[in-house]
Amino acid sequence: MTWHATVLTLFPEMFPGPLGVSLAGRALGTGLWALDVRDIRDSATDRHRSVDDTPAGGGPGMVLRADVLAKAIDAAELSLERPRLLMSPRGRPLTQSRVVELATGPGPLIVCGQFEGVDQRVIETRGLEEVSIGDYVLSGGEIAAMTLIDACVRLLPGVMGKAESGTDESFSHGLLEYPQYTRPQEFEGRPIPDILLSGDHAKVAAWRRAEAEALTETRRPDLWTAWARQNPPKSKTGG
Ligand code: ADE
Numbered sequence: 001m002t003w004h005a006t007v008l009t010l011f012p013e014m015f016p017g018p019l020g021v022s023l024a025g026r027a028l029g030t031g032l033w034a035l036d037v038r039d040i041r042d043s044a045t046d047r048h049r050s051v052d053d054t055p056a057g058g059g060p061g062m063v064l065r066a067d068v069l070a071k072a073i074d075a076a077e078l079s080l081e082r083p084r085l086l087m088s089p090r091g092r093p094l095t096q097s098r099v100v101e102l103a104t105g106p107g108p109l110i111v112c113g114q115f116e117g118v119d120q121r122v123i124e125t126r127g128l129e130e131v132s133i134g135d136y137v138l139s140g141g142e143i144a145a146m147t148l149i150d151a152c153v154r155l156l157p158g159v160m161g162k163a164e165s166g167t168d169e170s171f172s173h174g175l176l177e178y179p180q181y182t183r184p185q186e187f188e189g190r191p192i193p194d195i196l197l198s199g200d201h202a203k204v205a206a207w208r209r210a211e212a213e214a215l216t217e218t219r220r221p222d223l224w225t226a227w228a229r230q231n232p233p234k235s236k237t238g239g
Contacts, residue, residue, distance in 0.1 A: 003156055004034035005149050008072050009112040012039045014142045024150050027159040043072035052115055061116030069122045083108040084128050087141030091130030094148060096171040103152040112141030174227040176216045178208040
């Protein structure tokens with residue numbers, strides 16, 4: 001079955017948005033993946049179609065109602081056991097390895113949070129896995145959901161051609177990507193590093209590896225520590 005994402009949102013008009021353009025958009029058009037967007041408000045039960053209410057215990061903002069969201073999830077969930085995600089700044093940070101897992105499965109159901117949050121009881125009873133895309137707060141979960149879907153879709157079979165292939169890219173080996181250059185050979189007095197034009201593939205690979213390591217060490221000490229632990233420097237004395 002085709003990989004598909006089901007999105008529950010209060011703003012269905014935001015989709016497909018950027019997912020309808022470029023790599024993901026082309027793949028959507030050719031049926032390599034599918035997007036099923038549903039309006040949470042369609043599951044409201046009262047005359048005013050209300051979806052939120054004030055937080056129990058007081059405080060600012062509004063909370064998405066458990067009954068309304070549960071009804072929306074139950075209506076959307078098909079027989080397949082699919083991951084159920086809730087985009088939220090308090091979730092576990094999204095990583096490339098989780099993206100790979102999600103891209104390998106049938107595709108997730110994604111709830112886009114809004115307001116001050118979602119009633120805790122629906123998170124628990126519907127087994128929602130909270131996912132964050134970074135330590136900053138967006139106005140809603142939609143852009144976060146698009147980010148996650150985009151990261152998955154580009155990994156689906158047939159989506160990336162050889163030209164866009166991501167085998168060497170940042171995170172896939174635990175290092176940030178090395179710097180890239182192309183024509184012109186000189187730009188504002190800066191030439192392309194000689195080694196890249198040498199035709200010596202082993203030297204090019206060694207240079208790129210050293211650049212990637214240096215970048216990772218200065219920019220991402222967290223990634224560097226993990227990578228260095230798994231790739232200890234080779235002993236010069238042999239053995
Ligand atoms: N909703 C608001 N902020 C978010 C974040 N950083 N990640 C995921 N969902 C969010």
